[in-house]
Amino acid sequence: MTRQRGMTLIELVISIVIIGICAAALFSAMAAITGRSADPLLRQQSLAIAEAYLEEILTQPYFDPASGNECPSPPASRVLFDNVCDYNGLDDSGARDSSGNALAALANYRVQVAVGSGSAWAGVPAGAVLSVDVTVTDPQGQTLLLRGLRTRY
Secondary structure, eight states: OOOOOSOOHHHHHHHHHHHHHHHHHHHHHHHHHHHHHSOOHHHHHHHHHHHHHHHHHHTSOSSOTTTOOSSOOOOSSGGGOOSGGGGTTOEEESOBOTTSOBOGGGTTOEEEEEEEEOOOBTTBOGGGEEEEEEEEEOTTSOEEEEEEEEEOO
């Protein structure tokens, strides 16, 4: 008896159908995964702006270097901000660098900063904690809030 080689037409059609079903399921699963895993560009940009502002603020001293007071009235120019409380009420239409210069590519973002008394945290009493809230609104109106704490140490 001679051995046959190859596949019958029925076997070929069944294998094509099975491969097609598997490929369709795989492509739909990949589309769902990539759609949920990638953050939109505006959200990522808002996060980067908020992190930059928060880092700038939290690296400032807790007390005013000139007077030694916790929260004196802020200077008129952002270039002169020298403690955490000076940033309270900051409202920038368009993101700015630490010198207050506008960043043209980020002109459609709005950044608001609120500095207030924090609650007790990790054994630090409430009177020694400042809460810093940075809110960034993107061009589509979505807001992102990033909160940081600055302690008196």
